[in-house]
Amino acid sequence: MSISTEGEATQFRDSQAHNKLQTILQSYPKLAEVGHSHESENTILEIVSFLDSLLDATLSDPDNEHKENNAFEALSEIHGYICSQSLDQEVVDALSFELPKAVSKFAGISRNFLDMAISIIDQFIVKCGPRDMLSILCDTLGYSSKVTSTASYIVPPLSGLSKVLISIRRRQFQQVKVAVPVILNVLKAVCLESDEEELDNVFDRAIEIANSIYEVCNKLVDNVAREKLRALLGLYVLQCLALVSARDTTSGCHALVLQLSRISSYCGLSYLSLVTTYDVEAVAITVFGENKDDCMGCLSHVKHGAALSVVWGHVSEEVAHAAKEDMIAVKDELRKYQIKRWHAIGTLKHALSFVNLPWELKKHTINFLHCITDGDICGNCDDEHSQWPSYLPNIFSALQAVTMVIMYAPDPELRKNSFAVLKGVLADIPISERLDILKALITNANSSSMIAILLDLVRREMHTEIHSSMSVEKGVQQINHEAHPNISFWSPSVLELVGSVLRPPQGGPPSLPEQSDAVLSALNLYRFVLMTESTGKTNYTGVLSRSSLLKAYNEWLLPFRTLVTGIMAENKSDYDELAVDIVCTLNPLELVLYRCIELVEEKLKQVK
Numbered sequence: 001m002s003i004s005t006e007g008e009a010t011q012f013r014d015s016q017a018h019n020k021l022q023t024i025l026q027s028y029p030k031l032a033e034v035g036h037s038h039e040s041e042n043t044i045l046e047i048v049s050f051l052d053s054l055l056d057a058t059l060s061d062p063d064n065e066h067k068e069n070n071a072f073e074a075l076s077e078i079h080g081y082i083c084s085q086s087l088d089q090e091v092v093d094a095l096s097f098e099l100p101k102a103v104s105k106f107a108g109i110s111r112n113f114l115d116m117a118i119s120i121i122d123q124f125i126v127k128c129g130p131r132d133m134l135s136i137l138c139d140t141l142g143y144s145s146k147v148t149s150t151a152s153y154i155v156p157p158l159s160g161l162s163k164v165l166i167s168i169r170r171r172q173f174q175q176v177k178v179a180v181p182v183i184l185n186v187l188k189a190v191c192l193e194s195d196e197e198e199l200d201n202v203f204d205r206a207i208e209i210a211n212s213i214y215e216v217c218n219k220l221v222d223n224v225a226r227e228k229l230r231a232l233l234g235l236y237v238l239q240c241l242a243l244v245s246a247r248d249t250t251s252g253c254h255a256l257v258l259q260l261s262r263i264s265s266y267c268g269l270s271y272l273s274l275v276t277t278y279d280v281e282a283v284a285i286t287v288f289g290e291n292k293d294d295c296m297g298c299l300s301h302v303k304h305g306a307a308l309s310v311v312w313g314h315v316s317e318e319v320a321h322a323a324k325e326d327m328i329a330v331k332d333e334l335r336k337y338q339i340k341r342w343h344a345i346g347t348l349k350h351a352l353s354f355v356n357l358p359w360e361l362k363k364h365t366i367n368f369l370h371c372i373t374d375g376d377i378c379g380n381c382d383d384e385h386s387q388w389p390s391y392l393p394n395i396f397s398a399l400q401a402v403t404m405v406i407m408y409a410p411d412p413e414l415r416k417n418s419f420a421v422l423k424g425v426l427a428d429i430p431i432s433e434r435l436d437i438l439k440a441l442i443t444n445a446n447s448s449s450m451i452a453i454l455l456d457l458v459r460r461e462m463h464t465e466i467h468s469s470m471s472v473e474k475g476v477q478q479i480n481h482e483a484h485p486n487i488s489f490w491s492p493s494v495l496e497l498v499g500s501v502l503r504p505p506q507g508g509p510p511s512l513p514e515q516s517d518a519v520l521s522a523l524n525l526y527r528f529v530l531m532t533e534s535t536g537k538t539n540y541t542g543v544l545s546r547s548s549l550l551k552a553y554n555e556w557l558l559p560f561r562t563l564v565t566g567i568m569a570e571n572k573s574d575y576d577e578l579a580v581d582i583v584c585t586l587n588p589l590e591l592v593l594y595r596c597i598e599l600v601e602e603k604l605k606q607v608k
Contacts, residue, residue, distance in 0.1 A: 020050065021047075021050060021074050021077050021078070022077065024043060024046055024047055024050065025047070025077070025078075025081050044094060044095065044097075044098050045098075047078075047095075047098075047099070047102070048098050048099075048101075048102045050074070051074060051075075051078075051102045051103070051105075051106075052102070052105070054067075054070055054071040054074050055071060055105055055106055057070070057071070058070075058071045058106075058109060059109075068109065068110075071106060071109070071113070072112060072113060072116065075103055075106060075113065075116045075117070075120065076116065078099065078103065078120060079116060079119055079120050079123065082095070082099075082120060082123045082124065082127070083123055089127070092124070092127045092128060093128060093132075095124075096124045096127075096128050096132070096133070096136055097136060097139075099120065099124070100120075100121050100124065100136060100137060100140045100156070100157060100160070101140050101143050103116070103117040103120045103121070103156070104117050104121075104140060104147075104153050104154070104155075104156040104157060105147060105149075105153055107149075107152045107153060107155050107156050108149040108151075108152030108153065108198075114152070114155060114156065114201070117156040118155075118156045118159045118160070120156075121137070121156050121157065121159070121160040122160065122163065124136075124160075125160055125163055125164055125167070130163075130164040130165075130167035130168050131168060131175065133160065133164050134161070134164050134165075134168070134175055134178070134179060135178075137157045137160045137161050137164060138161075138178070138179055138182040138183075140157040141154055141157050141158070141161075141182055141183065141186045142182060142186070144186055144189075144190070145189070149198075150189070150190050150193075151190050151198035151199060151201075151202050152198060152201070154186055154187075154190060154202060154205075155201045155202060155205055158183070158202070158205035158206065158208070158209060159205050159208065161179060161183065161209055161212075162205065162208035162209045162211070162212045163212070165179065165209065165212040165213060165216060166212045166215055166216065168216070172216050172219075172220060172225070172229070173220070173222075173225040173226075173228055173229045173232075176213055176216065176229060176232060177232060177287065177288065180213075180232060180235075180236055180298075181294075181295045181298040182298075183206075183209060183236075184236065184239050184240075184298035184299070185297065185298045187202070187206055187239075187240065187243055188239070188243060188298065188300070188301065190202060191203075191243040191244075191246065192243070192246060192356050199247065203240075203243075203244055203253070203256050204256075206240050206243075207240070207256060207259050207260070209236075210233065210236060210237055210240065210259070210260065210263050211259075211263070213229065213232070213233045213236065214233060214263055214266060216229065217229050217230055217233060217266075228286060228287055230266070230267050230268070231267070231283050231286050231287050232287045233263065233266075233267050234264065234267035234268070234269050234283065235280070235283060235284065235287065235299055235302055237260050237263050237264050237267065237269075237305070238264070238269070238274075238301075238302045238305030238306055238309065239298070239299055239300075239301050239302050239305055240260060240305070241257065241260045241264075241305040241308055241309060241312075242301035242302070242304040242305035242308055242354070243301065244256045244257060244260065245257070245304075245305075245308045245312075245357060245358075245361055246354070246356040246357055246358070247358070254316065254318075254319075257312050257316075257319055258318065258319055258322050261309065261312065261313075261319050261320075261322040261323040262322045262323070264309060264323055265322070265323045265324045265325075269306075269309070270325065271309065271310045271313055271320075271323065271325045271327075271330045272330055272333060272334075272340070274306040274307075274309050274310060274347070275306065275307065275310050275334075275343060275344040275347040275348065276340045276343040276344060276347070277343070278306050278347075280299060280302045280303055280306075281296070284296060284299060301354075303347065303350045304350040304351060304354050304357075306347060306350070307347050307348045307349075307350045307351040307365070308351055308357075308361065308365075309323070310330070310344075310348075310368065311348070311351055311361060311364050311365050311368055313325050313327050313330070314327060314364060314367070314368045314371075315361075315364045331368075331371050331372055334372040335371075335372050335376075335377045335378065336377075336378050337378065338377075338378060338428065339387060339391075341372055341373070341377070341428065342391040342394070342395060342428070343391075343394075344372060345369065345372075345373070345394070345395055345398045345425055345428075346391065346394025346395060346397075346398055348365055348368065348369055348398065349394065349397055349398035349401045351365040352365055352366070352398070352401035352402060352404070352405055353397075353401045353404070359409060359410060359411065359414070362405060362409070362414070363409075363411065363414045363417075366402075366405060366414060366417050366418050366421055367417065369402075369421045369424070369425070370417055370420055370421050370424065373421060373424030373425055373427075373428055374420065374424050377428070388429075388430055388433060392433075392437075395425065395429065395437075396437060396440060396441075398425065399422065399425055399426070399437065399441060400441065400444065402418055402421055402422045402425065403422065403441065403445065403450055403453075403454075405418040406418045406419055406422065406450070406453070407447055407449070407450055419453070422457075423457070426438070426457065431488050432488050434461065434488065434489075435458070435461070435488055435489050435491070435493060435494075436493075438454055438457060438458050438461075439493060439496075439497060441454050442454045442455065442497060442500070443500070448514060448515045448516065448517040448518040448519075449517045449518075451501065451517070451518035451521070452517040452518050452520065452521035453521075455497065455501070455518070455521040455522055455524075455525050456521055456524075456525075458489065458494065458497065458525060459521075459524065459525045459528055461489045462489045462490060462494070462528070462529070462532075463528070465487045465488065465489050465490065466487070466490065466532060466536070487540060490538075490540035490541055491540065491541060492541055492542045494525070494529060494541050495526075495529070495541055495542065495543060495548065495552075497522070497525070498522045498525055498526045498529075498556075499551075499555075499556065501515070501518050501519060501521075501522035502519065502522055502523070502526075502556040502557075502560060503555055503556055509559050509560050509563045510560075512563060512564065512567055512586065513567075513581075513582050513585045513586060516585050516586065516589055519560075519589060520588060520589045520592060523589065523592045523593055523596055524592055526543075526552070526556075526596055527592060527595060527596050527599065529541055529543050530543050530544075530596070530599050530600070530603070531599065534599075534603070544603060544607065545607070546604070546607045549600050549603050549604050549607065550604070552596075552600055553597070553600045553601070553604065557593065557596055557597050557600060558597075560593060561593060561594075561597065564586060564589065564590050564593060567582065567586060568583060568586055568590065571583050
């Protein structure tokens with residue numbers, strides 16, 4: 001039996017589409033009864049092909065109501081056919097494997113098509129049973145990668161799964177554990193790629209599934225299974241929260257976040273636990289056991305969700321109330337205990353580094369970090385310093401995330417607040433480790449402007465240290481050497497930083513004017529160190545030794561003077577806009593460079 005494709009080029013008349021589909025459907029039970037399995041399979045494929053031809057015709061001419069009516073009539077015919085009480089169960093079972101995919105493809109045409117696709121799947125759930133339909137609907141979701149309009153396609157199977165999960169009566173935890181990774185993988189693929197309008201129905205259905213798992217939890221009698229399912233629900237909620245938050249506006253997802261926050265509270269996920277002790281891998285082991293590694297891909301944004309749960313509570317009192325949280329108490333706790341604060345900083349980095357997260361939520365994340373790192377906070381205790389190495393990787397990556405916000409945030413106020421957070425987090429690091437952190441940030445920075453900012457922070461730290469070591473005798477400030485025999489930032493490492501900019505590791509002088517910000521900051525740092533050590537009659541950094549002065553003079557300053565002089569000569573006689581910009585950029589740099597050369601030449605005369 002074959003179906004004519006001429007209707008793809010011309011309009012179908014209602015009776016033609018109706019009669020053709022009826023003929024195919026009526027032939028199927030007869031083939032099944034006489035055991036023609038091959039012919040039966042071909043007939044199912046013919047039904048699917050016929051529906052696809054109607055779909056193609058409708059999508060190719062979206063303003064043609066006639067074609068749309070034909071397609072809707074076909075789905076209505078299938079719905080009535082499946083609802084028939086006389087239909088053999090074997091026929092229903094066979095159709096259930098392919099028709100959910102076929103009818104879900106129509107969901108993006110209109111609300112009526114979506115509702116009809118959901119109704120057809122609901123009938124399969126009633127007639128085939130929830131356990132069989134669980135695997136079928138998961139397979140339907142998995143097919144989504146082959147469908148163009150993926151977001152609308154997955155809504156009917158997600159709707160069906162929310163009903164299937166509630167209806168399962170045995171081995172509920174095991175069944176949900178199979179479904180959740182499939183659901184989350186599809187949600188992640190769709191939610192991070194689709195446009196705003198398509199996602200509304202997707203998120204609504206994702207919340208329905210969360211509510212269904214919640215209902216299953218409440219009905220479970222087995223305490224062990226219930227706790228495992230609660231843990232799985234927590235993972236699901238946090239992953240969904242991250243995906244929901246990736247929308248363009250916070251107002252558009254506020255209602256969804258409220259619902260997820262209520263369920264999060266049921267799962268025992270307090271804000272403090274989420275930012276300080278929540279271990280995704282440990283929870284995944286509890287839930288998935290030996291298969292944990294196979295499921296980590298679908299949980300790739302759970303840590304982002306943990307961070308954003310707290311950020312949302314910071315944004316909205318209503319959300320915090322839904323989660324049964326007191327945000328003032330949470331912030332006070334983090335300000336009071338340094339180790340908890342270090343944990344929180346390491347968790348909140350996930351929000352800042354989340355590429356898909358809107359700037360508005362990154363702004364709120366920065367505000368929350370500012371709340372827990374600014375002003376009178378508890379820190380720098382010896383016992384906590386002994387634990388610092390274990391927190392170093394997370395704190396460092398958090399600082400890198402903050403620097404990215406400073407560099408790329410479109411809002412000047414956000415960049416300003418991010419800089420305040422950068423200083424606050426650095427101040428929370430043991431002072432003996434702070435220079436190494438700054439060195440690593442500078443080494444890994446790709447932006448000349450960011451390197452300049454970080455070098456300036458080094459200079460400020462050095463100024464603070466030397467200022468605190470000053471004592472006044474007879475109205476004159478002098479360095480108290482006995483009070484501060486070891487000053488962390490005043491070490492040869494500072495000169496290594498200067499050299500890494502003025503004489504890059506790859507060799508030769510730095511590129512100008514591209515690296516002018518970093519170079520100017522490095523020259524200012526060198527001048528500050530040279531003048532301060534000279535005035536205080538110290539040599540903590542080794543800057544005043546003859547070998548150090550000669551290295552700076554011959555390897556940094558003179559080659560750099562040659563480069564700057566040449567660039568200035570090339571552009572001073574040119575009056576186009578680019579040349580003027582280059583000259584203006586290099587003018588302040590040239591002034592500081594010549595001052596450094598003068599200082600070094602003076603010192604070389606004094607040092608033998």
